[in-house]
Amino acid sequence: MALTVEQVLAITKATEAYDGVAPLDEATLLTLRNRPEAATIWGDVRGFGLLIGTELSLVVLTQHRGVGLGRQLLLRAPATEPGTTAWSHGDNPAAARLATSQGWERTRELWVMRRAAADLPPAPATPDGVVVRGFEPGDESELLRVNAAAFAHHPEQGGMTASDLAERMAESWFDPAGLITAWEGERLLAFHWTKRHSDSEGEVYVVGVDPAAQGRGLGKLVTLLGLEHLAASGVAAIHLYVEGDNTPAVRLYEGLGFTRAAADTHVQYTRRPTDTA
Template identity: 85%
Template sequence: MALSVEQVLDIAKATEAYDGVAPLDEATLLTLRNRPEDATIWGDVRGFGLLIGTELSLVVLTQHRGVGLGRQLLLRAPSLPAGTTAWSHGDNPAAAALATRQGWERTRELWVMRRPVAGLPPAPETPEGILVRGFEPGDEAELLRVNAAAFAHHPEQGSLDEAGLRERMSEPWFHASGLITAWEGEKLLAFHWTKRHSETEGEVYVVGVDPSAQGRGLGRLVTLLGLHHLAAVGVERIHLYVEGDNTPAVRLYEGLGFTRAAADTHVQYTRS
């Protein structure tokens, strides 16, 4: 009998509890919860394969690792054209070995950077003519415009559309006050969308700056205002995800006290 979405989520939850890192990303979880018909699932109670579009996920329960189940799940996958991608959430040596043996190339690194809330730098003064406020209904079109422009070359974030925005804003963690926006008249110039995962953990979810406003310090402004918002709601630690080759963003976050451990590297493999 085929695995249900509920069984897939249970396996993913159990794996996260052991590994300390979620094996499925947010977009995958949203698809499973809201559009399960878009997902192809195979496997059994030991682990599963999951294909959504051209993104593959393979997840094996801890007690069933080391016996070739990951390879079996990969070989049981439906037709995977060149360009199919798969993430290893954590730079897992077993995943790297499987990818190499099956002809997949290491193509991206996504870093997790972290810092405690204690000792945050002060937020800079808001420049004259700039209005900073939380999200309000009616901001959606400008938010999507700036997001598309800021992430035009980002394969996941840049594709965010109205439906995806509504989906994320329907999640229990969303609060309008945690989506910091910076305006010049009726034009949105920058935003920082924060995410509170728990009472103690917060995230720099998305920081976007309109390319026409680059160089005005607005990215640093909204980032710091968002960090102070997370501090005000009581979190103790903050993390973020950043592309490993995005040197300007890495430097910005390092300057704000974020650091990275070697284990905090997510790797994307692409079928060649």
């Protein structure tokens, strides 16, 4: 009997509770909840494989690891084209061995950086002519424009559509006051979308600056104002995700007191053009 979406979500929740990290990313979870017909699912109550577009996920319950189930799930996957990607949420040696043995190569690193919410650096002064405020209905088109421009070369974030935006704003965590926007007249220059995961944990969800407005210190401004918003909400800790090779962003966040542990590395594998399995 095929696994249901509810069973997949239950396995996902149990795996996260044990590992301390979600085995599926937000976009995958939103697709499962809102557009399940877009997902191909296989497996059983021990673990599952999941294919959405060209992104593959394999999740095995803790008590069933180490016996080759992950490899079995990978071999049972529908035909995948070269360029298909898969994430290891954590730099897992077993995942690395499986990927290498089956003709997948390590292509991206996504780092998690963290800091306490207390003792934040002061935000810089807002430049003359710039207005900073929370999100208001009607801001959507400018938000999408700046997001697309700021993340033009980002595989996931840059492709956000109006429906993607609406899905995220419909989530229970969305807080208009926590989406900090900086404007010059009717033109959005920069934004910082914060996310509160729990009473104790917040996230720098997205920081975007219009390329035409770079060099004005707006990224640092909206980032710190967003951190202040999270701190004021009562969270004790804040984390963010950043591409491991985005040196300017890493340096910015390090300057704001964020640090990274080696275990906080998510790895993307891509199927090679020539399958050597």
